Structure formats: structure tokens, C-alpha cells
Amino acid sequence: MTQDMSPRISDDDRDTAIERLQEAYAAGFVTREEMDERLQVALTARTRGDLVPVLASLPEKDTGSTVAIAARGGRIQRRGGWRVPRTLKIESEFGKVELDLSRAIIDYPVIDIELRLQYGRARIVLPRNATVDYEGLGAEWKQPVYQAPRRGSTGGPHIRISGAMEHGRLKIRHRRR
Template sequence: MSELQMRVSDEDRERTAQRLQRAFSEGRLTHLELEDRLEIALTAKTYGDLLGLITDLPDEQPPVSDVIELESKNGHLKRSGDWAVPRRLRVTSKYGSVELDLSEAVVIHPVVDIELDLTYGSAKIILPEGGVANVDAFQSDWGHAATGDVPSRPRPGALYVVVSGRTKYGGLTVRYPRKRWFTH
């Protein structure tokens, strides 16, 4: 029996369905094509059935790691620009500050968990416009946790960041990017 004739699992069907949905969101498939292919993907019996649905799509990029750990004893930890955000980010900093700018980052997960372990430092998280953040699980002994005008409840289609952890003497600020004013 060839590999194409082998039976697929529910996980194989779901993985193909997710790939088709990504292709639709990238503009590679029309809504009708997506519906037709999803119907076949969810009822596929063999790898050959699934392969026929994705052969005209480009190969996928390697997946972003599920968990990334960043650590610093006394330096400034900063991520900004075009960087890949994992589903779970663990950040440890004893004396330094942390700045995580998600406004231009590649975020493929609808929910991102950020766990902060800060002793004397503070953290700033910059969300893309429309993103939301829940900081209820973050504790600050002698500091603050400020979210300003950033909502904390999940919203359909919006990035949802859940911040947990603690700081002894620092604080946490979650905000949107600063508006740039141009003069002519």
C-alpha cells in the first residue's frame, strides 16, 4: 500500500483544514474554494485525498516555536519590529527592564500568554491596534499594572494577550503604539 492510500486521522484532517483557512486569509483561495475544500478535508479518508487539496498552495513556513524563554540578569530585554511571537513567552529579568512590542510582530496565535518574572525591573507591552490584554494574573508588590485604554475582555478576531507573573519593585504597562503626528 502506498503512503497516499494510508488512512488519515482527525488530527491530519484538522491540520489540513487550518492550512486551507490560512490560505483563504492570505487571499490564495476564494470563499467558495475554501468551502469546497474544507468539506473534502473534513471527510477525507486517505493522505491522497488531503494532498490533492493543498498541492497548489505554497509550502508552509516552519512553525513558530510554541514557547520561548527570554532571560536577563541586568540588561534591557527588547523585542520589536518584525519578530515571530510564540504562543507562550516566558520572560525573566532580575534588574533590567522588558519591552515587548507586538505592534509590527508576526502573531499567528489568537491568544498569546506572557509570563513575567521580574524582581527590580518593569515591563512594557505594546499591542497592535485593537488588541486586548488581561493582566489580572500579574502581581506587583511595590509597583503598578496599568492598561490605560486597552480592554481586557477577548474580542472576536482581535489578538488576546494574557499576562501573568510578578514583579517585586517594578511595574507593568500595556498600551497601544503612540500615534505619530506628521507636519508638512
Template sequence: MTRVTDLDRDRAVELVQQAYADGRLDPAELEARLERALTATSACELTPVVADLPGDEVVRIESVGGRVIRTGDWKVPRRLRVDSEYGNVRLDLSQAHVPYGRVDIELRLAYGRALIILPAGASADVDEVRTDWGRVVCKVPGRLGTGGLHVHVTGELPYGRLTIRDARR
């Protein structure tokens, strides 16, 4: 039996709340699902709470040599994967619509570089980013803050570079 973490419960609660906000659940279903999510102790108990809800699919962006740029007012998915062989990636979340408390970003950059810009008060975890000859620089707190956005970055950058910083004023 796989025990669930507080983070797993928080993700489930976010999906249930978003489904309610989207009109997919009525108030009674919202209350029932939230109770089940908050009291779940195993993955077997938590999975059925969100199994039929949208929002946990991975949005994929692929590029060979071009740039991947997302700035301004764009809707950030909860899970994003970016594959780029030689191009550069710029993900500016500072003015974006982020309906989640946590966003997972997976980067697959062979030679390119990535810049992720976060709103003030956000944090990022880059412990699962693997690089051979590349470089990872994170200029924001690594621990989950109180109430702010937390970005969990994973992936492989054999020769690529990743920089994460907050928005400059």
C-alpha cells in the first residue's frame, strides 16, 4: 500500500476545486470529494477522487531548433513537458494565469537553454534536473513557501542550461 503525502492530497484538492469552479461538480459532490481527498491515507483511496477529472494530463511542447516562448497572460498547465534539441525556452509565469499551487515542468534540452521566470514569492525545486556538461542556476527559494506558487522542475539537460529567477521590476 502506497501512502499519500500532503502534497498528493493538496494536488487532489486543487483538481477537485478546479472541477467545481469549471461547473463539473455540484456542491454536494465537491464536499464529498474534498472529504475523501483530505482523509485518504493510501493511493488506492485517493486515485478514485480525481480519476474522472481533467487537469492532470501533460501538455507537450516540442521544437528542434526554434524558440519556445510563453510570456504575458497565458494559462499555465499543471503539468508541462518541453522537448527542444537546439532551441531556447523562455517560460515567463510572472504574469500568467496559474490556477494551481504547484506546477510540474519537465525539460528535455540537448543543447539549448531555458529561462523560467516566476512571480514574486514563488519557489522552485530543481533537485531532479540532470545535467552532464550543462548548468542549473536557481535564484528563488527551493522550499515550498506559504501560499505561493511552487514549481517542480525535472528533466535532462546534457549540454543545456537552466536558469530560474523571479520577475525583475
């Protein structure tokens, strides 16, 4: 009978593997079905060898990561409990961009979003307690529309939006209730 001589893993090792898997899912590297399958393996893993298939093909964890998403047409959409990277670069020629940060996992006090729109439109929904600065965003055709909250908000992340919009439109608002 062959025994696995790999050292046993701790709860911290298991939690780290699960966190990497969730980050890969949020960034679009694995599908929901793959994540569910890998989560089951990670939750029952006893050795480092058991975690190998869970972590196979996942990007290395980078705490200050930059994620770039580009589309010629179509839709770029992030919503729900996705993990927001420190820097997010979005480029869209003709499509629609929807970034809902209101329920997202935001680990950084400052988030930079570099937005490049040619002919599309974008909408960014902020958490209620977030602040925003979009003065670094150049607009040739229409200026961004920002709906400020009725009450001043503090204590949340600061979102800095920069980049360029040729004939695109951007609407920024805070989450309602």
C-alpha cells in the first residue's frame, strides 16, 4: 500500500488556496463549475499534493495587481462579489462597460481605474461610502456624468478614474440602498 508522504497542510494553507481560487474566478480565469469542483477538493485536502490540482493553471497571487480587460465590441461587465484589483485597465472600442463596485470586495484604500472608450458607453456604480476623482479622465465628446450622494460619505475606498474617452459616455453613481 502506497502512502502519500507529502507533509500535511494547515488550515492557513487551505485558506490561502481557496483565496487564490476565488481571486482567479473573480478575474475570469476559471468558470463557476471549475471553481465549485476545485473548492470541494481544497476543502477536503490533507496534503500539499492534494492542493496541486486546485492550484494548477491559476495565476500567482499579486497583492498589488493590475488587471487589463479589452474588448472591441460587446460588453465588459463586473458585478456582485468580485474582487477589485488595485489597478483596473479597461479598453473598449464600441462596447458597453458596466463596473458595479457596490458589492465588490475592495481590499485597497485607493483603486485606480484607467478607462479608454472610443465609441462605447460606461457606467460605474460605487459603494455608498466611496469617494471618487475623475479629473484625470479626458473627454472629447461628452463630459462624465456624476451623481453625487445626497449625504457626504467618508470611510470608504477612494476611486480614481483616469484615461480617455473619444466619443464614449460615462455615468458614475453611488449604490442606492
